[in-house]
Amino acid sequence: MKTDLLVIKDELRKYAKTISKLFSMDVGICDKNLIRITGSGPQKIGEKIKGRANKKTLETKETTVILNPREDEICNGCSEKKCCLEVLEISTPIMYEGKIIGLISLVSFDENQKKRVLENLKNYLDFVEQMAELISVRFIEYNENLEKTERENILSTILNTIQKGVLRFNSAGIITSANNFALKKIDLDSSVVGKKLNLSFQNDFLMEEEVYKLEVEEKELNVLGKILPFEAFGKNEKIFIFDDMTKVNDGIRGLVETSNSVSLKNIIGESQFTNLLKERIKHVAPSKSTVLITGESGTGKELVARALHYHSSRRNAPFVVINCAAIPESLLESELFGYVRGAFTGADKNGRMGKFELANGGVIFLDEIGDMPLYLQAKILRVLQERKVTRVGSNRNIELDIRIIAATNVDLEKKIAEKEFREDLYYRLKVIPFEIAPLRDRKEDILPITRNLIKKYNKITEKYISFIDIEVEKLFLKYSWPGNIRELENVVEFMFNLSDNSDILSLSTIPDKLLENKSISNAFKKSDEKFEDNLEIEEFHEIEKRYIKKALELFGKDTEAKKNIANKMGIGLTTLYRKIQKYKL
Structure with missing residues (x-):
């Protein structure tokens, strides 16, 4: 908060000129230390204003009038009493929050001027006090604007340091400010301020935040965010705080995917089978085709799947594992495909991403797929065919770019004969087959x-x-x-x-x-x-x-x-x- 009247010296100069014309007296406006800021008369800016009336006003915080300088008792003790040429002094305080921040000092050296003022003294004093109040109001406005600017700058600095998008907008949906993260994600510059913002809730939740479609001009993207009221700086606005879906998805993937990198050097062995297996992994890894790995329990099927992932172009993308035999049948569908809020009793109130969605851009490893229920096999087949997934309880399709690797230790052809596994799914999975030999055979x-x-x-x-x-x-x-x-x-x-x-x-x-x-x-x-x-x-x-x-x-x-x-x-x-x-x- 500024407490020095010098910050509004340009306005003070105008006020001093107005008062001087009206009173036909020398006018000085000074700060609380009696240092002259502006005015008329012989005294220079920066000098200390003299006069017993000013000192009295500093003591009483009230307007002081000396009608007869040299004779008034206030002048007793003044070192310049005998040589004083003043015939009238008026001093009015400029107040702010109960304290004096300056004075308006009026001095007359002419009896005719004095006579004219005294004829209508009350009105003159009322006027000068109003001017003092006007200066105080202007000073308050300046400080409020200064505070507002400082708060805006502080808020802008804070918002630009956080890694989330922030858009402020008014009741008409017009953007009033945007932080750097928001501009980067929308791929626009600061000219976005003043543009129309459209936010459409997608009836979907993730990580306790709502999914919105954000549209500005021709830009459109799905984000996670919240709309909050924002009443500040005298405005009734709203702010939209959002995060990049990709970034959030990556964070969730980090919690669910097992990220141990496995390369060919981690496949240990000197047998002819193992050497041929490594060569085949090298050739197949760059492909996007679905892989089916079969073999007895404990032969290292997941090791092969991870090596395929490591040596592919998806190496830095997610590798998400789901054991189809370890998850209760009632939960398997929601684990694979995710669900929206209210999809079923006991569902997370914010919904949840499924493993397919988490694996987007990378690899999903369906271990023990031979134990998957028949009704889910049909849905997996559809995902393989359409490369889309729909959360339980939702009608919104989510595009997928994933590679599917499945594994089983059961005889799927036998299961097909027993009507426990879909033949069409089997052949969809068995695009590139790997059969891992048991340890006794190598x-x-x-x-x-x-x-x-x-x-x-x-x-x-x-x-x-x-x-x-x-x-x-x-x-x-x-x-x-x-x-x-x-x-x-x-x-x-x-x-x-x-x-x-x-x-x-x-x-x-x-x-x-x-x-x-x-x-x-x-x-x-x-x-x-x-x-x-x-x-x-x-x-x-x-x-x-x-x-x-x-x-x-x-x-x-x-x-x-x-x-x-x-x-x-x-x-x-x-x-x-x-x-x-x-x-x-």
Whole structure:
């Protein structure tokens, strides 16, 4: 807030001239410190105005009139009393918020002037007080305009720093201001101010905001926003705060998509199958065609889908995963296609985007598609054909630019024969088929995958295992791995949890399931010949139980004895405790 009258000196000059003409007296308008701002007479601008009337007015905040300078008691003590030439002094305060911000000082040196003023003194004083009030009002207006401008500038600065569009418009829909973000998104310059704005609610919600169609001149776009009342600066307007649909969609995608990048180097293996698989991924990745990946559970179907995405032109676009078997049938349609407000009981009040919409521009991976209900298969078929999706409860089509990759571990042709899967959808999906071989049919991949898993769990567990026991390798290569790579990873993680501080993945930590067909002579050290002979004719678990029981009788049951037994058996102490508990010893 400005408190110096100097800011309106141009207007003060006009007022001083008017007063001077009317009174035929010297006029001075000064600030609260009696520094002359403007006026008539011999005194210069910037000098301090003299006169006892002015000092008295500063004290009383009232108009002061000295009719007889030198003789009036107010003049007592004045150093210039004897040489004073003034015959009349009038001083009127200029007030603002109860404080003096300046004075109007009138001085006469002529008796005829004085006589003329005194003949109609009351009217003259009324006039000068009105002029003082007018100056005060003008000063208030100046400050209000200044405040308004400052607030406008501050508001504009704030609005231009936020990453949302802001449009102010009046009751006629005419835009009165727009921030930089809004201009950028509408692709217009500041000339948009004064143009007509059309906002059409699309009866759709997302992230608790309404979807609008925004139109200015020939520009048109769908945005998320809210219309709010805006009463400020003496105007009754509205503001529209909006965000770019693409930006919001990207933010939502970031919450739902799994963004782990998977390239060909993440597909581990040395088998002929794996090498051919990598070559095929290279050739197919740039295509936009739909892919169907089949194979047993745990073979790495999602890994292949991610590699296809990574090596395509959609690499930086979303990769959205939906497991068709993991979502309840009643929710699957709304998860895939989204819904609008009020589409069904329990629906989010603001509606929700579906996975297809979230994947727009990128890839949607439909895992376990063989478990999708028949009625939804028809809708998926329509999406494949038309490349459009409609939210549940809405009639607005949303254009899609996506690549669909589906995967299943069931025999879809068998499901077709059983009338559980649509034949037309099957052939729509099977444009580019990938069949992933089980781990038992590509044994050359087992050890490379195991070594890669060891690196992974070394980081997770902060252990430093560098080698695999030769017996462990033999067991891994002989085992059929019905759970494929997923089972292999579970076994490696299990062994890491049971391993001591050794740098080798040893046989002592192998799960019992893999040991069931292994000769005990390859698993344990022998203590006498008679016991060794029995190993060849007795069942594994019974011999192991007898061995541990005998060892406990020979060495004892305290902690040190058990450590000794574990060392002789080539197993960890934790494993020995587990076996003692298992055999109730």
